[in-house]
Amino acid sequence: MAERPGQSFGERIWAHLRRSPGAMAGLSLVALAFLAAIYAPFISGEAALLWYEPGQGLSSPVLVDIFNRWSYRRPHDLVFNLAALLLPPLAVGWWALRRWSVGRRLRWSLGLLVLATAACWAPWLPGANGWQSVWRERALPERNAAVLASSTVAGRWALMPPIPHRYDSTWQGAVLVPPGTVNPATGARFWLGTDSVGKDVAAQLVMGARISLTVGLVATGLAMSIGLLIGAASGFFGGWIDLVLQRIVEIMLCFPTFILILTVVAMLGRDVFIIMTVIGLTAWAGTARLVRGEFMAQAVRDYVAAGQVLGLSRRRLMFRHILPNALTPLLISATFGVAGAVGSEAALSFIGLGDPTAASWGALLEQGRQNIKYAWLIYVPGLAVFALVTALNLVGNALREALDPKRR
Amino acid sequence: MLRYILSRLLLMIPTFLGILIINFAVLRLESDPLDAEAGMGGAKGGEGVSAERKASAGTKRYENLIDRRRRAGNDLPALVNLRGFLTKEDLVERLRRAAPGSGLKDSQRNQIEKETWQLGAPAVRPLAEVLADPALADLHGPASEAFSLCAYTTLYQADLENLGADRINAIRARNDRLQKQVIVYEPAARGTRVTDPQAEAKRAAMAELAAQGDYARDRRWSAILLDTGFSTFVGRLFTGNLYSETKKRYVFELIAERWQVTFWLNITAVALAWLVAIPLGIRSARRQGTLEDKTTTNVLFLLWSLPSFFVGTMLLHLFCTAHTGQPLFPNRGLSSEDSLWYSTPGYLLDVLWHAFLPLVTLTYASFTSLSRYMRGNLLGELHADYARTARAKGCDGDRVVYGHCLRNSMITMITLAAGLLSELFAGALIVEMIFSINGLGWLLLDAAIQRDAPLVMGATVIQVSLLLVGILIADLLYGVADPRLRSRYG
Numbered sequence: 001m002a003e004r005p006g007q008s009f010g011e012r013i014w015a016h017l018r019r020s021p022g023a024m025a026g027l028s029l030v031a032l033a034f035l036a037a038i039y040a041p042f043i044s045g046e047a048a049l050l051w052y053e054p055g056q057g058l059s060s061p062v063l064v065d066i067f068n069r070w071s072y073r074r075p076h077d078l079v080f081n082l083a084a085l086l087l088p089p090l091a092v093g094w095w096a097l098r099r100w101s102v103g104r105r106l107r108w109s110l111g112l113l114v115l116a117t118a119a120c121w122a123p124w125l126p127g128a129n130g131w132q133s134v135w136r137e138r139a140l141p142e143r144n145a146a147v148l149a150s151s152t153v154a155g156r157w158a159l160m161p162p163i164p165h166r167y168d169s170t171w172q173g174a175v176l177v178p179p180g181t182v183n184p185a186t187g188a189r190f191w192l193g194t195d196s197v198g199k200d201v202a203a204q205l206v207m208g209a210r211i212s213l214t215v216g217l218v219a220t221g222l223a224m225s226i227g228l229l230i231g232a233a234s235g236f237f238g239g240w241i242d243l244v245l246q247r248i249v250e251i252m253l254c255f256p257t258f259i260l261i262l263t264v265v266a267m268l269g270r271d272v273f274i275i276m277t278v279i280g281l282t283a284w285a286g287t288a289r290l291v292r293g294e295f296m297a298q299a300v301r302d303y304v305a306a307g308q309v310l311g312l313s314r315r316r317l318m319f320r321h322i323l324p325n326a327l328t329p330l331l332i333s334a335t336f337g338v339a340g341a342v343g344s345e346a347a348l349s350f351i352g353l354g355d356p357t358a359a360s361w362g363a364l365l366e367q368g369r370q371n372i373k374y375a376w377l378i379y380v381p382g383l384a385v386f387a388l389v390t391a392l393n394l395v396g397n398a399l400r401e402a403l404d405p406k407r408r
Numbered sequence: 409m410l411r412y413i414l415s416r417l418l419l420m421i422p423t424f425l426g427i428l429i430i431n432f433a434v435l436r437l438e439s440d441p442l443d444a445e446a447g448m449g450g451a452k453g454g455e456g457v458s459a460e461r462k463a464s465a466g467t468k469r470y471e472n473l474i475d476r477r478r479r480a481g482n483d484l485p486a487l488v489n490l491r492g493f494l495t496k497e498d499l500v501e502r503l504r505r506a507a508p509g510s511g512l513k514d515s516q517r518n519q520i521e522k523e524t525w526q527l528g529a530p531a532v533r534p535l536a537e538v539l540a541d542p543a544l545a546d547l548h549g550p551a552s553e554a555f556s557l558c559a560y561t562t563l564y565q566a567d568l569e570n571l572g573a574d575r576i577n578a579i580r581a582r583n584d585r586l587q588k589q590v591i592v593y594e595p596a597a598r599g600t601r602v603t604d605p606q607a608e609a610k611r612a613a614m615a616e617l618a619a620q621g622d623y624a625r626d627r628r629w630s631a632i633l634l635d636t637g638f639s640t641f642v643g644r645l646f647t648g649n650l651y652s653e654t655k656k657r658y659v660f661e662l663i664a665e666r667w668q669v670t671f672w673l674n675i676t677a678v679a680l681a682w683l684v685a686i687p688l689g690i691r692s693a694r695r696q697g698t699l700e701d702k703t704t705t706n707v708l709f710l711l712w713s714l715p716s717f718f719v720g721t722m723l724l725h726l727f728c729t730a731h732t733g734q735p736l737f738p739n740r741g742l743s744s745e746d747s748l749w750y751s752t753p754g755y756l757l758d759v760l761w762h763a764f765l766p767l768v769t770l771t772y773a774s775f776t777s778l779s780r781y782m783r784g785n786l787l788g789e790l791h792a793d794y795a796r797t798a799r800a801k802g803c804d805g806d807r808v809v810y811g812h813c814l815r816n817s818m819i820t821m822i823t824l825a826a827g828l829l830s831e832l833f834a835g836a837l838i839v840e841m842i843f844s845i846n847g848l849g850w851l852l853l854d855a856a857i858q859r860d861a862p863l864v865m866g867a868t869v870i871q872v873s874l875l876l877v878g879i880l881i882a883d884l885l886y887g888v889a890d891p892r893l894r895s896r897y898g
Contacts, residue, residue, distance in 0.1 A: 251426035254872050256834060260434065262856035263864050267437045343715050347838060350717045351853060362717070369721045369842065372739075378725050382718035390713035397709070 009327065010102035016402030017395070026394030033388050037209040038083045041066050044163035044203035047141035048148070054155035061141045062161070067120065068138040071166075073357070074272065075121075076214045078135050082116045145186035164188045165200035167207040167359040174198050179376050193376040195367045201380055207359035208381065212388060215276045215345040220337040222280030224330060227287025228323075234288065235295025236318050245288075252285035261344065265353050272355045279344050287333050294326035328403045335396035339389045346385045361385050416883060420876050427872045431865040432641050436486060471560050471587065474526060478562045479653060480862070481640040483526045489636045491530040492628020496537040499524070503538070503547045503554070509598035521550070525557040530628070532559045536618035539611050548607065549593025549600045555614055556586040565651050565658070582617070589614050644862075645869060652863040654855065659866035663848060669742065670835045670847035673763060677770040678831060685775045686821075689782025694809060696787060704779075712776035720769045720842035727765060737765050740844035766843045770836055781824060785817035792816075818889045826882035830875035 007015070017023040042049060047065035052058050065071050066081035090109050097105060123131035145164035148156075164186055165171070171194065173184045179193040179201075192201040234245040264278050298304060299322070307317045348354050349362025350369075361381040368377030477483040485491070504510060506521040524531070535555040538544055544551075561579050568576065591611070592604040604610065633639065644650045650659035688708075692701045728739035738744070742762045747755055789795060790813055798808050835849020844850075848867065855863035887894040 247422045247426060250423050251430065254423060254875050255427065255430065256830075256868055256871055258837065259852055259856060259864060259868060260430075262837075262853070263434055263859070263861060264437065266856050266859050267434070267861070339713075346715060347717055351838065351841070351857070353857065365718060365721060369724070372721075372725050372729050373731075375725060378718075378721050382715070382722060385715050386713060386718060389715065390710065393709070393713045 008101055008103070009324070013331075013399065013402065014102070017398055020398040020401070022394045023398030026391040026398070029387055029391035030395065033209050033213060033391070036206050037213050038080050038087060040206045040210055041072070041081060041161075042084065043161055044165060044167065044200070044206045045071075045161050046144035046146075046164060046166050046169065047071070048143045048145075048158045048160050050159040051143045052155075052157050053143075054153065059143075061143045064138065065141050067135050068140070069135055070137050070140055075117075076210065076218075076272075078120060079113065079117050080210055080214075082120065083113060086113060086116060145188055149185070149187040160188070163191060163200060163202045163206065165190070165203045167203040168199065168357075171198040171200075176371065176374055178374075192380050193374070195364065195377060196371055201364065201376060204359040204364055205361070205380060205384055208361040208364065208384065209388075211272060211355070211358050211360050212342045212345060212385075215272065215279065216338040216342040216392075218276040219279035219283065219341040219344075220334055222277065223283035223337055223341075224287055224334050225284075226281070227284035227333075228291055228330065230284070231288040231291025232295050232318050232323070232326075235292040236299055236314070236322070238296070238299075242292075246292075249285045249288045249292075252282065253289075255282070257282040258344070258347070261348065262351065262353060265348060270353055270355050272358055275345060275348060275355065276341075279341050283337060283340065287330065287337070290329040290333055291326060294329055295322055298322045298325050332396055332400045332403065335392055335399055339392035339396065342392070343385065343389055346381075413880070413884070416880055420880070424873070424876065427869065428642060428645075429638075431868060432486075432638050435480065435641060435861045435865055436482060436637065437861075470525065470557055471583070474557055474560065475562050476653070477526065478528075479564065479651065481637050481644070483528060484635065484637040484640060486637045488633070489631050491527055492631045494527065494531055494534050496534045496541075499531060499534045499538055499551070499554075500544060500547065503550050504599070507547065507550060507599045508595040521554075524554045527554075527558050529558065530631070532618055536615055539614055545602060546596070546599035548602050548611065549591050549604075552589060552591040552610065552614065555618075556590050559586050559617060564649075566649055585613070586617065589617070641865075645866065650862045650866045652855070652860050654858045654860040655863065659863050662851065662863065663867055663870065666835070666846065666848040666851045667833065669845065670840070670849060671832060673742070673766060673770070673840075673845065673847060674832045674834075674836070676763070677767055677836075678774075678828060680767065681771045681774040681778060684771075685778035686782055688775065689779035690786060690809065690814075692779065693783045693786035693790060694805070705783075708776040708779060711772050714773070716769055716773060716836075717838045717842065719772065720765075720839055723765045723769060724842060738762050742766075742845055766836075766839055766845060769839045769842070778821075778824065781820050782817070785820050786813060789813035789817045815889060819886060822882050822885045822889060825885075826878040827875060829878035829881075830871045833874050834871050 017027065036043065041047070041062055045062060045065065047062040048060075049062050050058060050060055066084065067078075072078065072081060086109075090112070094105055094109075100108075120134040123133040125132045125134065143158065145160050148158050148160070165183070165188065171183055171185060174181060174190065174194050175198040176196055177190060177194050179191060181190050181193065182188070183190060183200075190200050190202065192205065194200055195204070230245050230249065234242045234249075261275075261278050261282055265275055268274050268278075295318075304317060304322065307321055312321070345354070345360070346362035346365070349360040350366045352363075352366060354360045354363050361384050364377060364381035365385070368374065368381070371377060474483065502520055502524050505512060506517045506524065508517070510517065512520075532555065535551055535558060538551045539548055539555060560583055563576065563579060571579075589610045591602055591607045593600045593602050595601075627635075648658065648660050651657075652659050652662060655662055688704060692704050695701045724739055727736040729735055738761065743755070743759050744750075744762070747758045750758055786809070790809070792813075795808055795813055798812055799805075803811070833848075835847045835852060837849040837853045839845075840847045840849035841853055852864055852867055854860075
């Protein structure tokens with residue numbers, strides 16, 4: 001492979017991925033899932049995108065609703081909603097600052113997102129009852145599709161999201177209707193049918209992407225952090241620290257994790273954050289092993305000895321000098337880790353241990369299992385999980401082929 | 409050789425201990441059922457019921473809850489039990505802190521009160537001393553409550569089986585008697601006030617009960633480590649006394665029963681997976697780079713990414729649902745209801761018919777990893793110098809592959825096979841649920857959902873032990889496959 005001397009790690013990976021059609025297909029699918037998750041309120045929801053009321057002018061209820069804590073209850077919803085607003089300016093920024101390295105631009109983007117989340121979460125606005133935050137309980141949007149369909153006001157027009165139903169609204173008149181049926185209340189179509197309580201499957205599919213990706217990213221992030229710390233300590237220090245840590249890793253590797261996750265979630269409660277934490281806490285052992293191997297190999301290199309002679313602190317040596325050289329296996333196992341966590345979350349919901357208040361692909365598929373004749377309840381969520389997992393595995397595969405020194 | 413095995417076994421002890429600790433931690437996760445209930449005593453109950461009856465009913469309810477905690481082993485401290493050293497003064501302090509007007513928050517008082525109730529047998533004597541002291545009359549009400557709950561004897565399943573009927577009846581009568589000795593009281597500004605006209609008689613009865621029971625046994629030193637939550641769990645595990653409350657059965661009995669179903673399913677699935685995947689891997693490796701190789705690799709990759717719960721549901725939808733006329737395959741169980749009356753070949757066919765779709769769901773995913781490893785390893789060997797030499801000397805392809813390279817590429821396969829033993833045991837949770845197969849997997853899934861931790865943890869310990877044994881066997885097999893590795897055995 002052609003490797004220019006000045007190429008950064010990110011650029012090298014990108015150059016490899018671009019050449020592999022499988023990886024590009026995987027990446028575009030993952031990007032699609034992210035776009036769906038980020039723009040979920042604009043794709044499916046009851047707040048109108050634009051609403052023109054004669055005499056009151058034009059308004060955009062959805063822009064208010066994305067800061068409504070009643071509509072989007074979980075913190076990760078706030079992050080995704082903010083990402084929806086920030087994505088266009090960030091895209092322009094990425095193009096404008098293209099002389100910056102990918103890593104630098106990524107750090108700045110994520111930093112901005114975190115800042116925006118903090119600004120919306122923190123109570124700093126003066127309100128009627130003390131300080132208020134931007135993200136708070138507000139009135140539910142009154143300008144929705146049902147109102148639009150039931151009353152005719154001369155001169156009123158509105159632009160609704162393509163799926164004008166929320167993922168958690170139940171439509172009594174339309175239980176288990178096939179794809180394409182018209183909702184009598186709104187006049188809009190259920191593009192992918194409804195489930196057994198009359199919720200729109202398409203809307204749940206879109207919001208389910210949020211849950212899947214959040215669980216995948218957070219659980220894997222947690223697993224990678226633990227695995228990195230334990231593996232680094234184990235490989236760098238060696239000796240009895242290594243012996244003890246390796247026993248712990250061995251225990252986690254031997255443990256049948258899925259049943260452990262099941263039991264703990266059943267005991268602690270069916271909550272998205274408990275689910276991600278438990279998945280993350282049980283998935284770090286493989287990473288720890290990989291990182292340990294890399295650190296052991298790097299620790300005997302000359303540059304480490306040089307660093308020691310120069311008097312660098314152990315922490316600096318470990319995380320600024322060795323870690324960048326050990327990043328490759330971490331990146332590969334993170335990609336497969338996200339795929340695994342997405343699968344675990346779906347399996348958990350499929351069993352009936354998912355968060356009952358969240359839209360999840362696994363829960364949808366479970367409905368399909370109970371109503372086995374209704375094909376759309378089986379294939380829509382099933383193919384969604386399959387597509388996302390395959391896409392992530394494709395990317396991971398391409399990364400491995402590109403970066404694994406043994407395969408180069 | 410023996411020394412090698414021994415050293416490996418020694419290294420497994422900490423691992424096994426760690427597994428036990430994780431299991432134990434999960435068992436202890438169970439939320440406190442006592443917290444779910446509000447305070448007891450005379451305060452609760454409908455109008456028109458005597459205070460006496462209400463107190464008795466309240467004690468009964470808490471007896472049941474404490475009984476449940478004891479059965480789960482959750483009433484004992486996790487690792488160190490110092491309850492044998494409780495004195496009268498300790499209990500007076502606890503009761504005072506739990507009494508109204510102690511200055512603590514209601515929730516804290518509640519917590520202390522409940523902890524006192526769970527102290528069990530070691531607290532009986534000190535509590536009797538509190539009750540015998542007329543100067544502590546303001547504490548007699550709560551102390552009598554605590555006394556009746558601490559002195560309550562739990563009849564475990566093993567006791568019901570082993571103790572004689574007389575003894576069991578005696579214990580039951582005693583528990584009933586204890587329940588009636590709660591002194592009725594009401595909260596006062598500071599502490600409580602006894603309102604029970606029969607308080608004196610009850611106190612005398614309690615003193616008598618405390619004297620005659622087996623609470624006198626002085627084993628507080630040994631109890632420090634041996635009478636703890638963890639030691640109880642380990643003890644029950646190794647004596648086979650782990651008991652499932654939801655299924656009302658001994659855990660290991662239940663597991664053995666369900667495993668008979670799972671075992672046949674698993675062994676067929678594993679055999680199928682290896683029989684298909686190994687030749688597939690060999691074939692792919694020998695035709696590296698051809699269209700066939702690429703197609704196999706890609707198809708297997710897609711199969712690997714398919715979640716099994718989706719495949720199972722899909723198969724159920726496609727083949728087990730009556731879209732038009734009779735469905736192709738049955739949708740539940742492993743045999744027809746009337747299959748006992750079939751002839752032997754008929755029965756086997758029936759089972760095969762039932763097991764076909766579950767087997768497909770169980771095996772498709774393992775094809776990929778197995779054949780991928782096989783292909784990768786064999787490729788490495790085929791490109792090795794000795795293989796080229798063999799070919800140069802005129803060995804034909806089959807001989808090179810099967811005579812020379814296969815054995816060397818078996819090392820990784822042995823590593824994979826190390827997990828086989830535990831795989832045969834572990835039920836396929838989701839597949840058994842989808843196809844309603846009454847095996848171990850479904851049992852455990854059900855147990856996990858119903859929070860039946862002893863059942864899940866019992867199965868987990870067996871599975872992990874089998875995995876450790878498998879790893880040990882694999883370690884020994886490495887030497888068989890590759891004589892160079894034998895030097896490790898020393």
